Structure formats: C-alpha cells, structure tokens
Amino acid sequence: MLDKRLQAVAALVRDGARIADIGTDHAYLPVELVRSGRCPSAIACDLREGPLATARRTVAEAGLSHAVDCRLGDGLRPLCSGEVDDIVIAGMGGETVAGILDACEWAKDPALRYIFQPMSRSEELRRYLLTNGYRIERETTVEQGGHWYVCMAAVWADAPIVTEESAYVIGGLDAVADREWLLWQRSMLQKRYNGMSQAGDAAECARLDPILKKLEELLV
Ligand SMILES: C[S@@+](CC[C@H](N)C(=O)[O-])C[C@H]1O[C@@H](n2cnc3c(N)ncnc32)[C@H](O)[C@@H]1O
Numbered sequence: 001m002l003d004k005r006l007q008a009v010a011a012l013v014r015d016g017a018r019i020a021d022i023g024t025d026h027a028y029l030p031v032e033l034v035r036s037g038r039c040p041s042a043i044a045c046d047l048r049e050g051p052l053a054t055a056r057r058t059v060a061e062a063g064l065s066h067a068v069d070c071r072l073g074d075g076l077r078p079l080c081s082g083e084v085d086d087i088v089i090a091g092m093g094g095e096t097v098a099g100i101l102d103a104c105e106w107a108k109d110p111a112l113r114y115i116f117q118p119m120s121r122s123e124e125l126r127r128y129l130l131t132n133g134y135r136i137e138r139e140t141t142v143e144q145g146g147h148w149y150v151c152m153a154a155v156w157a158d159a160p161i162v163t164e165e166s167a168y169v170i171g172g173l174d175a176v177a178d179r180e181w182l183l184w185q186r187s188m189l190q191k192r193y194n195g196m197s198q199a200g201d202a203a204e205c206a207r208l209d210p211i212l213k214k215l216e217e218l219l220v
Pocket of ligand 1: 026051074092
C-alpha cells in the first residue's frame with residue numbers, strides 16, 4: 001500500500017503504461033503499479049547502489065523480479081529511448097529534475113508522459129518545462145504528515161512558452177482544490193519578501209511583489 005504522496009503520483013500514471021521510476025529508492029511505486037496490474041512492467045532506477053539494493057529487495061519480496069528491472073545510473077541514462085511509456089521522477093528537488101531532463105538527448109519525445117513530484121523549487125521545474133517546450137497537462141496537490149506536495153503530469157509538445165513569474169509559481173493549480181498548497185506557498189514567499197525588504201534587496205522585492213499580488217487575487 002502506497003502512502004498518500006505516492007498514491008497521488010501513481011494516479012497520474014497511464015493505465016497499461018510501461019514505466020520507469022527514476023530515483024526509485026525503495027521501489028514501492030513501481031512494485032505497486034505492477035502488482036496491482038495497472039502497469040505490465042517497470043524499470044526502477046537509482047543513482048546509488050544502497051537504494052538500488054533496497055529496491056531489488058522490495059522487488060524480490062513481491063515476487064516481481066520478472067517484471068521490475070532494477071538499474072543503476074544517473075537520471076535517464078540507464079534507459080534506452082522507446083523502452084518505456086511513462087517516466088516518474090518523484091522525491092527530488094525541481095532543479096535536479098530539470099537537470100535530469102536536460103541531460104537526456106531523447107527526453108523530448110511526445111510519446112512519453114512524465115510524472116513529477118518535486119520536493120522543492122517546483123517553480124524552477126515549471127520554468128524549465130514551459131520554456132523548453134513541455135506542456136504541463138495536470139497538477140494536483142496532496143497533504144501527508146502536515147506537508148503539502150505538488151504532483152505534475154507533462155508531455156513534450158514542441159511549444160516553448162515564456163510567461164510571467166507568477167505562472168511558474170502557481171502553474172495549473174486550482175484556487176479551491178489546491179488552496180492549502182497555495183496558502184503555504186504565499187506564506188513562504190511573504191517571509192522571503194519581508195527578509196529581502198529588511199536586507200534592502202529591491203530587485204528581489206520587485207520580482208516577488210507581482211507573484212504575491214497574483215496569489216492574493218487567486219486566494220480571495
Ligand atoms: C528521497 S528519495 C525518493 C524516493 C522515491 N522516488 C519517493 O518519491 O519516495 C530520492 C532518491 O533519488 C535518488 N537520486 C538522486 N539523484 C538521482 C539521479 N540523478 N538519478 C537517479 N537517482 C537519483 C537518490 O539516490 C534517492 O534514492
């Protein structure tokens with residue numbers, strides 16, 4: 001049984017998709033998706049040998065070694081183009097996720113669906129996705145243990161968009177359904193604004209001001 005955060009990630013995976021889970025660690029997600037019959041196969045990848053050993057153990061204990069392949073390597077490097085349909089990258093910072101996509105020659109493939117769950121800097125991930133031609137199809141938020149997490153599904157659409165800063169922060173989140181996440185984001189940005197104001201950083205205050213105003217409008 002997945003926790004609420006990983007359930008929210010799993011909900012964005014397409015039924016029947018061959019998946020890759022990048023930064024799999026314990027491999028709970030690929031094992032559950034294959035065990036439940038939602039996915040026929042999975043490739044569980046991790047940069048480090050320790051987490052990959054944990055993944056191999058989870059897979060073996062579930063009796064799924066024939067369907068879940070565990071591979072060591074950085075980002076998308078353990079994969080070949082065309083091997084999977086959906087790629088999950090969960091539990092890493094938004095900038096790390098963007099770096100993983102940027103390092104892969106075949107990442108810009110419209111047949112692929114990406115599911116991201118950035119632990120931080122989600123605005124940097126949105127900025128990378130939108131300015132590099134990816135379209136964010138869906139965003140959801142989920143609470144677990146007092147923390148709010150954002151999940152995204154994206155595809156490459158060959159249509160780069162440069163938009164205003166607030167769009168990178170707010171993305172496709174909804175004022176009602178995702179209110180708690182947006183409130184938390186606003187309080188973080190307000191704290192940063194206050195700190196920058198005290199430090200006399202006018203440029204950062206000028207950058208943050210329209211974002212805070214947009215959040216105010218959205219959350220009335
Ligand atoms: C916090 S765990 C997340 C585990 C799981 N994806 C989740 O969301 O619960 C992050 C994992 O990503 C792995 N990792 C970090 N950078 C990576 C990279 N560039 N490529 C592959 N794995 C990476 C780490 O070794 C670690 O096991």
